Amino acid sequence: MSQPLTVPPGTNIQLSEFDTRFISGDWTKKSATKQIKKNTAVSRDLAYQLYAENRRAVLLVLQGMDTAGKDGTIRTVVTGINPQSCQITSFKQPSHLELDHDFLWRIHNAVPRRGEIGIFNRSHYEDVLIVRVHNLIPEEEWKTRYERINEFEEMLVESKVTIVKCFLHISKKEQRERLQARLDNPKKRWKFSTGDLAERKLWDEYQAAYEDALTLCNTRQAPWHIIPSDRKWYRNMLVSSILRETLEQLNPCVPASDPGLEGIVVE
């Protein structure tokens, strides 16, 4: 049994065909936790090299239904890497100022600079998800956005920003358990809002909107990864491994030193 993390561009993605509890090989919570530690150590060094090189950037985009674990993934995957080379942006409800601009305006402003790893907790994809499910704007306005997003991402990739998009895929049943856990645990209850229940009623509409976003924006230059996320440890291990492999492929190098500097004595 196998389940790919990515599918070729053009594939019509049906989320029901992707098992949210899938585990590849004989991964266990213990071996995954160990792997995450290894990944963090490698990514930490590579992030330093990326920063020193100052030529390219990485953008990790995290999307998923409520409780899918965007915050938890960031906490596990990014903690331990020098925060000076990571920039995390959480996109919340847009401000009036942001709404007075095109939908990519606030996104563009948050793109990581050279040498940096940017992490988007939610992203421009909300503009074809929540906006569509809640009919916030007419269909003719959001339906062109898939192409606009692909063009925007292609431009970033051309500017040496490697884009890694992860959809944290959970089941409706798993979401119920996580919401209930938040309600039942007084220490976690602050995370809960009654709006979460209203959103949950729109589960099917969101899944359909995600399927379109994943299908239409799964490009060669910025493919989507579908991360089985019902098990937190497996989800974290996968994202952490993808980040590590991305950095390894970039293979950033500390810039060559100016030969004119050799032999200088500081007074």
Add this chain to the structure above:
Amino acid sequence: MSQPLTVPPGTNIQLSEFDTRFISGDWTKKSATKQIKKNTAVSRDLAYQLYAENRRAVLLVLQGMDTAGKDGTIRTVVTGINPQSCQITSFKQPSHLELDHDFLWRIHNAVPRRGEIGIFNRSHYEDVLIVRVHNLIPEEEWKTRYERINEFEEMLVESKVTIVKCFLHISKKEQRERLQARLDNPKKRWKFSTGDLAERKLWDEYQAAYEDALTLCNTRQAPWHIIPSDRKWYRNMLVSSILRETLEQLNPCVPASDPGLEGIVVE
């Protein structure tokens, strides 16, 4: 023998009176490293609470001569805290756009939001340091800035931003050794620029400018800490302890949960 980290507002600060190699008590590299680990574990939990509470912020300002260790301090003190609750801003040479505004414009824009720990790698203090030493603007323009800075910081404190300012104090001899080490180590050489040597020649002018900034902006609401920084492990331990103590004093609390949420069953 003792040396305070802070002095009362109004004290005329003479840097020569502060030993850059001072160590309090019987701290060793080993015990300090252990302490940093403990501090990080405590600060990690408190940063989470601060984020959940979403009512107050912390701003850690790091200043110091070249090679004093601003980057290294951030790497050691902040790595291990969830990067989602830390926002690090490195202030470099201002852009044309930034120069077309008042000197606090870009600073204000980077102030941490509620729930966040902001770290400034350099800051608005450069506008009374490098600007003064290099005569970038006339004296009558920079000499009012000390008061403007105090007013700005007071406003932030009133808005529930706790400001922690650390001056990483190294000796001229220590700087020579660190610059030489960068030159002699091909892996570190990328950090070196010949401009560093020109800046070093202005050591005395910079120390005088720092003394004025430390003296005139050492307020009750936002005092300066003078961190003996010739030994990196001691410097890191001090800043890490100050951050931990700041968070402990804030004692952030997860918000009380809405009693209306009890007993809800998710469907």
